[in-house]
Amino acid sequence: MTIPASLEPDEKVERKTPHTPSVLEARNVYKVFVARGKARTALRNVDLTIHRGEFVCLVGPSGCGKSTVLNMFAGLVMPTDGTILHDGRVIAGVNTRVGYVTQDDNLLPWRTALANVELALECKGVGRAERRERAFDYLARVGLKGSAELYPHELSGGMRKRVSIVRTLVDDSVDVILMDEPFGPLDAQTRLVLQDELLRLWQGTGRTIVFVTHDIVEAITLSDRIATFTGVPGSIKQVRDVTLPRPRDVFHIHETPGFATIYDAIWNDLREELLNERGRDAGA
Amino acid sequence: MPAREQHPQAHEAWAHERSLLMEEEHRSADHRRSRALRVFALRIGVLAGFLVLWSAASGSLIDSLFVSDPISVARSFIQISLNGTLWWHLRLTLLEMTLGYILGVVIGVGLAIVISLIWRGEQIVRPLMLGVFAIPKVALAPLVIVWFGIYLLPKVILAASLVLFIVYFSTLAGFAAVNRDLVASVRVMGASRGALFLKLILPSAAPYIFSAMRITLPGALIGAIIGEFVSSNRGVGFLIAYASSRYDTAQVFAAILSLLIFSLILNAIVSRLEKYVARWRSEEPQWGPA
Numbered sequence: 001m002t003i004p005a006s007l008e009p010d011e012k013v014e015r016k017t018p019h020t021p022s023v024l025e026a027r028n029v030y031k032v033f034v035a036r037g038k039a040r041t042a043l044r045n046v047d048l049t050i051h052r053g054e055f056v057c058l059v060g061p062s063g064c065g066k067s068t069v070l071n072m073f074a075g076l077v078m079p080t081d082g083t084i085l086h087d088g089r090v091i092a093g094v095n096t097r098v099g100y101v102t103q104d105d106n107l108l109p110w111r112t113a114l115a116n117v118e119l120a121l122e123c124k125g126v127g128r129a130e131r132r133e134r135a136f137d138y139l140a141r142v143g144l145k146g147s148a149e150l151y152p153h154e155l156s157g158g159m160r161k162r163v164s165i166v167r168t169l170v171d172d173s174v175d176v177i178l179m180d181e182p183f184g185p186l187d188a189q190t191r192l193v194l195q196d197e198l199l200r201l202w203q204g205t206g207r208t209i210v211f212v213t214h215d216i217v218e219a220i221t222l223s224d225r226i227a228t229f230t231g232v233p234g235s236i237k238q239v240r241d242v243t244l245p246r247p248r249d250v251f252h253i254h255e256t257p258g259f260a261t262i263y264d265a266i267w268n269d270l271r272e273e274l275l276n277e278r279g280r281d282a283g284a
Numbered sequence: 285m286p287a288r289e290q291h292p293q294a295h296e297a298w299a300h301e302r303s304l305l306m307e308e309e310h311r312s313a314d315h316r317r318s319r320a321l322r323v324f325a326l327r328i329g330v331l332a333g334f335l336v337l338w339s340a341a342s343g344s345l346i347d348s349l350f351v352s353d354p355i356s357v358a359r360s361f362i363q364i365s366l367n368g369t370l371w372w373h374l375r376l377t378l379l380e381m382t383l384g385y386i387l388g389v390v391i392g393v394g395l396a397i398v399i400s401l402i403w404r405g406e407q408i409v410r411p412l413m414l415g416v417f418a419i420p421k422v423a424l425a426p427l428v429i430v431w432f433g434i435y436l437l438p439k440v441i442l443a444a445s446l447v448l449f450i451v452y453f454s455t456l457a458g459f460a461a462v463n464r465d466l467v468a469s470v471r472v473m474g475a476s477r478g479a480l481f482l483k484l485i486l487p488s489a490a491p492y493i494f495s496a497m498r499i500t501l502p503g504a505l506i507g508a509i510i511g512e513f514v515s516s517n518r519g520v521g522f523l524i525a526y527a528s529s530r531y532d533t534a535q536v537f538a539a540i541l542s543l544l545i546f547s548l549i550l551n552a553i554v555s556r557l558e559k560y561v562a563r564w565r566s567e568e569p570q571w572g573p574a
Binding site (some may be wrong): 069104120123 | 463465466468469470471472474475479483484505512557562564565
């Protein structure tokens with residue numbers, strides 16, 4: 001049994017960003033799920049603070065509750081105990097001030113790429129002409145100008161993913177984007193290209209991104225900080241800064257000085273958890 | 285073009301590939317055309333075979349009084365078409381059926397929507413709805429006539445009753461099949477309840493509603509005809525009952541033929557509508573094995 005990360009003082013992080021206010025906060029969050037009449041702890045005492053404008057990756061063994069944390073930030077799942085805050089206010093219902101990019105692209109199949117991007121603006125009551133212009137502008141930024149009138153089934157996996165990312169970015173009223181393994185189903189090359197595009201879209205916008213992944217290299221490439229989760233029940237084991245300079249070269253991130261150090265540190269945090277998990281499987 | 289002169293080989297390769305593409309396009313188009321033609325010919329063949337069998341059996345294997353024969357049916361069909369008898373009866377049946385169908389679809393979808401708004405509504409009324417659905421509506425026909433008179437209304441109600449339940453159950457199945465992740469995504473975007481329903485739930489249930497609409501089309505016709513059987517002095521059901529009471533089998537078949545033609549036309553209309561609404565769906569791939 002490892003000591004929950006929340007018990008260890010995370011001084012380094014506090015020192016690095018003393019002036020940026022927190023946007024999202026999970027305080028002593030527990031989540032218990034009941035399945036077939038049996039209660040199980042999914043999250044144990046999760047403490048996590050996301051600061052304004054930073055890119056944070058959550059990594060951890062599969063099933064450790066990373067996605068549940070995102071669902072809580074989105075207000076789709078309520079904690080069993082503890083508090084979830086957005087700008088200091090408790091999230092009590094669906095949080096419409098975040099954008100959510102899920103693992104499936106979740107586009108409406110009967111809407112064109114353009115109409116899909118317009119959807120969030122439509123829900124927020126933006127006028128037709130304005131939302132069309134903004135949606136088109138964002139599609140053009142990811143090279144989908146010529147595909148605006150195509151339906152999702154006519155787009156490739158990478159294109160659909162671009163649409164689903166742009167669909168959350170186009171909404172100005174959203175200052176936090178939650179991403180749940182968005183590049184998981186893509187092939188390795190497309191994934192790199194999309195990581196590059198995401199960084200370009202994000203840089204300089206001041207928006208906050210919380211990104212769940214199981215890929216350590218992806219986490220290092222993208223983020224300012226990486227929070228590693230323990231295995232089930234999930235809690236935060238370690239939070240580490242990624243100090244590699246920006247803008248980052250996605251395609252040659254391995255060659256960046258300092259990459260190996262952070263990679264080894266994260267891998268060490270994670271390896272223990274993976275071994276624990278394997279031990280549990282063998283024991284069962 | 286100077287480029288072409290500079291790279292004659294490249295141009296040759298390009299021309300070669302273009303001719304390959306065009307050849308393949310022609311071949312695929314020819315294939316499709318000949319396949320469609322063959323299917324059509326086979327359909328005609330099956331129909332002709334059936335008619336020949338019918339003619340041969342009539343009068344030899346079976347008494348022609350019971351089954352008539354294709355020629356007499358055709359003659360009778362032409363006769364009642366030309367003298368206006370068929371249209372006079374068909375017109376009323378069409379009216380009953382169409383009103384009943386529209387009523388059934390509207391109430392079926394409407395009821396499903398209302399029930400979905402109520403907490404656990406579907407679960408609460410499920411036994412009741414399944415029970416009523418299981419009653420043979422035909423058995424209620426005499427009672428419906430007693431309640432609603434002998435004119436248009438009882439036939440419309442019978443037609444609607446054969447449409448309503450299937451549309452209701454299918455619509456609910458469509459609502460239940462909505463992708464939960466999509467619902468979550470759209471809610472996080474800030475959609476109101478109404479917007480969620482109109483922009484997500486109803487469109488994703490549309491294929492279910494349309495398939496129910498297609499399945500229940502003959503049901504509406506059955507309802508109208510049954511109503512006419514029980515009590516009427518006009519309509520195709522009346523025409524059939526009257527003709528068979530006089531042992532005019534040819535006219536019975538002629539009346540049935542008119543219903544058959546009409547059903548095919550209606551089916552084509554609904555299919556068109558369905559295709560139009562579902563035009564976003566992927567078409568069959570043009571490549572791969574034929």
